[in-house]
Amino acid sequence: MPAFWSATALLPGGWAQDVRFTVVDGRIASVDTDTAAAPGDELHRITLPGLANVHSHAFQRGMAGLAEHRGGTSDDNFWSWREVMYRFLDRLAPDDMEAIAAMAYAEMLETGYTHVGEFHYLHNDADGRPYRDPAEMAARIAAAARTTGIGLTLLPVFYAHSNFGGQAPNHSQRRFIHDLDSFSRMLEACRPLLADGDRLGIAPHSLRAVTPDELAALIDMPPQGPIHIHAAEQQQEVGDCLAWSGQRPVEWLLDHAAPDARWCLIHATHLSDAETDALAASGAVAGLCPITEANLGDGIFPASRFLAAGGRIGTGTDSNILIDPAQELRALEYSQRLAHQARNVLASEAHPSVARRLFADTLAGGAQAMAIEPGLAVGHAADFVTLDAAHPALHGRTGDQLLDGWIFAARNSCIDTVWKRGKQLVAGGRHKDGAQVTARYLKVVDRIMAR
Numbered sequence: 001m002p003a004f005w006s007a008t009a010l011l012p013g014g015w016a017q018d019v020r021f022t023v024v025d026g027r028i029a030s031v032d033t034d035t036a037a038a039p040g041d042e043l044h045r046i047t048l049p050g051l052a053n054v055h056s057h058a059f060q061r062g063m064a065g066l067a068e069h070r071g072g073t074s075d076d077n078f079w080s081w082r083e084v085m086y087r088f089l090d091r092l093a094p095d096d097m098e099a100i101a102a103m104a105y106a107e108m109l110e111t112g113y114t115h116v117g118e119f120h121y122l123h124n125d126a127d128g129r130p131y132r133d134p135a136e137m138a139a140r141i142a143a144a145a146r147t148t149g150i151g152l153t154l155l156p157v158f159y160a161h162s163n164f165g166g167q168a169p170n171h172s173q174r175r176f177i178h179d180l181d182s183f184s185r186m187l188e189a190c191r192p193l194l195a196d197g198d199r200l201g202i203a204p205h206s207l208r209a210v211t212p213d214e215l216a217a218l219i220d221m222p223p224q225g226p227i228h229i230h231a232a233e234q235q236q237e238v239g240d241c242l243a244w245s246g247q248r249p250v251e252w253l254l255d256h257a258a259p260d261a262r263w264c265l266i267h268a269t270h271l272s273d274a275e276t277d278a279l280a281a282s283g284a285v286a287g288l289c290p291i292t293e294a295n296l297g298d299g300i301f302p303a304s305r306f307l308a309a310g311g312r313i314g315t316g317t318d319s320n321i322l323i324d325p326a327q328e329l330r331a332l333e334y335s336q337r338l339a340h341q342a343r344n345v346l347a348s349e350a351h352p353s354v355a356r357r358l359f360a361d362t363l364a365g366g367a368q369a370m371a372i373e374p375g376l377a378v379g380h381a382a383d384f385v386t387l388d389a390a391h392p393a394l395h396g397r398t399g400d401q402l403l404d405g406w407i408f409a410a411r412n413s414c415i416d417t418v419w420k421r422g423k424q425l426v427a428g429g430r431h432k433d434g435a436q437v438t439a440r441y442l443k444v445v446d447r448i449m450a451r
């Protein structure tokens, strides 16, 4: 690509003016500030680093909005939503997976995510048997990432049980199930699927779905990439874990699995004060999904205490009911304002701007959880996101006010262009292949809804 010049850009050290990046082989080769643009440079006004989406179940984009009506009882909750989700995924073939994932990934790019952690558990055919290629569905995820250009940390899920204590899986879970041997084979088959810059980790689904012995074996399994696990999303899960072990889920993990910087605990919603402080000290990332957690009625993560204790956070779109990192960060701060009856709860001394604090923390924590490098620095991937300086929510704003305007005050996305490894994927807020990706997705939705 030609050099990339921006009137203002958010660098690891803060906002800089008149910034010129050169890019070689998709990586930033030089960063110069207070420098005029040269003829032929790509010219932009406001440039941010791309964000990582730490937690996605791509196929759930296809059922977004289908579980927003009462199912005959007045106590709809996470578990009744899960039944709708199970019925939806029963109908998915590999082609459907690829088309829905491509739609979700194009939307992620259009809203400012340049990398996604796919927590991938739909492994088996509809009858519960493995596909001839055990990594068939993972290959469709990787193909969707390649089609759209988003970076991928593939997190194949180990799922073997229906509840704590190694209970047998139920019929609805047949498409997820592996034993350690078959999982290890599938993991090997995933390696050749990765593109340059992609990563491979593992995801023990939750303490409901793995036994302590299985968890220990998974932690030691190559390639020793990131480890992601759902934890403490629901009160019922906390109660079941207490009944099984005498400990709460995060308390159990801290005591038995010693999570560290390799780990990302997804949700971690229901924490005691002691768990909050110990998880913050562990170096693990809390993978927060504020829109999904609100949609599913999960509860409110103790973000203010966790961040004050030095905890690391990333954000994820999880159910993909709505894909937009600005709205995730807004929902996170608003959940705290409602809980604490206060304003600017997640600002810090270093960053009095809430948006800047949350952007900086999720950039760093997201990169850690994905095993990629954060921010626009020499040697890092040239993942640029530019904002539309003509957007009314950004007019007259500078520095951190731009982030506050984008995250709190913009009705429509402020994203103008998105670049992955120096390649332009989004222009004018639309993915370059958005029309084809959407057309294929709509056909798949028609087919699924007719089944």
Ligand SMILES: [Zn+2]
Binding pocket: 055, 057, 119, 230, 266, 318, 319
């Ligand atoms: Zn999830």
